Amino acid sequence: MxxxxxxxxxxxxxxxxxxxxxxxxxxxxxxxxARRAGLTERTFFRHYADKREVLFGGSDELRERFVQxxxxxxxxxxxxxxxxxALDAASGLFTERRAHARRRQAVIVANAELLERELIKLxxxxxxxxxxxxxxxxxxxxxxxxxxxxxxxxxxxxxxxIADAETREMAQVMRETLDELKAVTAGx
Amino acid sequence: MxxxxxxxxxxxxxxxxxxxxxxxxxxxxxxxxARRAGLTERTFFRHYADKREVLFGGSDELRERFVQxxxxxxxxxxxxxxxxxALDAASGLFTERRAHARRRQAVIVANAELLERELIKLxxxxxxxxxxxxxxxxxxxxxxxxxxxxxxxxxxxxxxxIADAETREMAQVMRETLDELKAVTAGx
DNA sequence: TACGTGATGACAGTGACTGACATCGAGTGT
DNA sequence: ACACTCGATGTCAGTCACTGTCATCACGTA
Numbered sequence: 436m437x438x439x440x441x442x443x444x445x446x447x448x449x450x451x452x453x454x455x456x457x458x459x460x461x462x463x464x465x466x467x468x469a470r471r472a473g474l475t476e477r478t479f480f481r482h483y484a485d486k487r488e489v490l491f492g493g494s495d496e497l498r499e500r501f502v503q504x505x506x507x508x509x510x511x512x513x514x515x516x517x518x519x520x521a522l523d524a525a526s527g528l529f530t531e532r533r534a535h536a537r538r539r540q541a542v543i544v545a546n547a548e549l550l551e552r553e554l555i556k557l558x559x560x561x562x563x564x565x566x567x568x569x570x571x572x573x574x575x576x577x578x579x580x581x582x583x584x585x586x587x588x589x590x591x592x593x594x595x596x597i598a599d600a601e602t603r604e605m606a607q608v609m610r611e612t613l614d615e616l617k618a619v620t621a622g623x
Numbered sequence: 624m625x626x627x628x629x630x631x632x633x634x635x636x637x638x639x640x641x642x643x644x645x646x647x648x649x650x651x652x653x654x655x656x657a658r659r660a661g662l663t664e665r666t667f668f669r670h671y672a673d674k675r676e677v678l679f680g681g682s683d684e685l686r687e688r689f690v691q692x693x694x695x696x697x698x699x700x701x702x703x704x705x706x707x708x709a710l711d712a713a714s715g716l717f718t719e720r721r722a723h724a725r726r727r728q729a730v731i732v733a734n735a736e737l738l739e740r741e742l743i744k745l746x747x748x749x750x751x752x753x754x755x756x757x758x759x760x761x762x763x764x765x766x767x768x769x770x771x772x773x774x775x776x777x778x779x780x781x782x783x784x785i786a787d788a789e790t791r792e793m794a795q796v797m798r799e800t801l802d803e804l805k806a807v808t809a810g811x
Numbered sequence: 812t813a814c815g816t817g818a819t820g821a822c823a824g825t826g827a828c829t830g831a832c833a834t835c836g837a838g839t840g841t
Numbered sequence: 842a843c844a845c846t847c848g849a850t851g852t853c854a855g856t857c858a859c860t861g862t863c864a865t866c867a868c869g870t871a
């Protein structure tokens with residue numbers, strides 16, 4: 436057995452989600468999170484840049500999944516179809532994770548600071564998407580607009596998937612939501 | 624002459640923008656802002672909820688302008704046309720203010736915390752837009768998607784307007800950007 | 812066996828933000 | 842004139858997020 440219990444980072448994330456759920460984000464101190472994880476406050480800040488970041492450990496993976504899908508799409512595909520493929524690929528990350536997503540989202544929407552962090556993560560996702568589209572030869576402002584539209588669909592679709600019963604897969608919800616966006620922007 | 628210099632709130636906002644521009648957001652303390660405005664730190668927090676909010680005094684006005692335009696649109700108008708009218712109305716707030724907008728935006732994009740605040744203000748704008756569209760009878764998820772698309776156009780259009788020389792009016796840029804979004808989502 | 816390394820602990824500090832109470836000039840009524 | 846209220850501000854003590862610095866100590870390696 437090593438000197439320390441393994442997976443300090445994961446223990447901190449789990450302790451934080453528990454405490455934020457039980458007592459609320461603002462009422463929880465970093466010292467409490469660290470204590471529940473069997474660590475000190477100083478060590479918390481060695482693993483996470485701030486008190487909010489501990490809930491967003493998976494955002495890099497989501498962005499990479501999106502970017503990979505855009506990169507892998509056939510060169511001939513139109514931006515909107517590339518977007519559809521990316522939404523489909525990203526949805527794969529959430530299968531079997533609806534319960535956890537609900538728990539985490541409930542904490543986030545209950546606090547403005549956490550919502551801010553969520554929004555900047557999505558903004559970073561949008562920037563990465565736009566950049567990847569540009570590398571495919573999509574010009575501005577089409578690249579940025581496609582990326583923003585994609586994130587809009589993801590946001591709205593994610594909320595609907597969370598709110599739904601267990602019937603529909605996330606990928607299906609995303610496809611329906613993208614179709615709705617197309618209908619709206621077409622003036623229908 | 625009154626007991627205090629008038630417009631304490633405005634003085635704080637101007638002092639903050641100056642100091643954030645000169646030394647950066649993080650390097651500026653609230654005590655410094657208050658001192659330059661001839662007030663104390665405690666009084667700063669009576670006018671603004673936190674160190675970021677001092678840059679966002681105009682966001683309520685922007686949201687109201689958007690909402691008013693949506694409310695005033697003819698009942699028969701399609702959501703996407705309502706959106707176009709709202710973007711046009713909102714652009715009116717920025718005429719003759721390009722220099723100030725540039726200065727403020729430069730400060731905001733230079734700091735992640737300020738960017739987070741900007742994003743949640745735009746998110747609040749999107750929520751208000753969606754709510755107003757729903758009152759017009761637009762169903763979900765069309766209402767939320769239209770609102771998100773509108774904010775996306777505003778974001779992209781605003782950046783382009785800022786980056787542009789003085790040639791085009793903001794309203795014109797917004798119209799062009801909305802047309803680009805339509806083209807992209809149509810698969811063109 | 813000595814030494815370097817990496818994760819952690821200990822501790823002091825800064826600055827954002829809050830709560831409680833004091834101050835004082837201006838208006839208001841008598 | 843006088844008392845009385847009121848609103849904007851000042852003062853002060855306190856909490857907590859976050860940082861810099863140095864110490865510790867098991868583990869691997871030469």
